[in-house]
Amino acid sequence: LSLISSSSGSPPFKWDILELLEESRDALRTIRETHSSSDRGTWRELCDVLESEQDASTLPVGLKQQCEDLLSRREVWLGDFDAELRAVLARGRELRERLLFEDVDRAGWFSAAGVSPLEVTRLLERHLDMHQRGARLSRQLQMLSRALRQQGAVSSRRRAFQARTMGEKLQTSLVCLAAVAVAPVPGSSEMWLPPPTAGWVR
Numbered sequence: 001l002s003l004i005s006s007s008s009g010s011p012p013f014k015w016d017i018l019e020l021l022e023e024s025r026d027a028l029r030t031i032r033e034t035h036s037s038s039d040r041g042t043w044r045e046l047c048d049v050l051e052s053e054q055d056a057s058t059l060p061v062g063l064k065q066q067c068e069d070l071l072s073r074r075e076v077w078l079g080d081f082d083a084e085l086r087a088v089l090a091r092g093r094e095l096r097e098r099l100l101f102e103d104v105d106r107a108g109w110f111s112a113a114g115v116s117p118l119e120v121t122r123l124l125e126r127h128l129d130m131h132q133r134g135a136r137l138s139r140q141l142q143m144l145s146r147a148l149r150q151q152g153a154v155s156s157r158r159r160a161f162q163a164r165t166m167g168e169k170l171q172t173s174l175v176c177l178a179a180v181a182v183a184p185v186p187g188s189s190e191m192w193l194p195p196p197t198a199g200w201v202r
Helices: 002-006 014-034 041-051 053-058 061-101 117-150 166-182
Strands: none
Touching (some): 041 053, 041 061, 041 117
């Protein structure tokens, strides 16, 4: 990241980065939707257990307290996430507009739009931070759900294959951009920056 930030040139492949930001935006909205209501998914499971006198009475005190605490913090987490999401999306729209309407070079490079590697890096880092926030909350939910299943309060469900997360894709892209920033061979960006639709598939 420091290599990108200190580079005086412009990062390549604006279309790949714009596609990445668009995919990240959709994924962040999905994260927001997932946690927007306590009436769906794992949130619903926690509520059902706590609302059932029979199930709640059999839970260890510590586990029950953790479930109650997480449920009580959901609204605060959602408010903070919403505020940051609005700011990140507004910044992304501004950068996208500069790339699409101020860039007279249609060959796929950023130089004519005046968008610096530092701007791109900072925006990607903000997206990554939000995905990590969502991942941490999901891990907390999953840990509580597993604990409840072990107590017999929630039926066990085997999870199928999980696609690579958006946070992992962003980390991959930041590493690739760093490599491109110092690659001495012309055309090396084609080797380092993976297409958003292909390079991230496991």
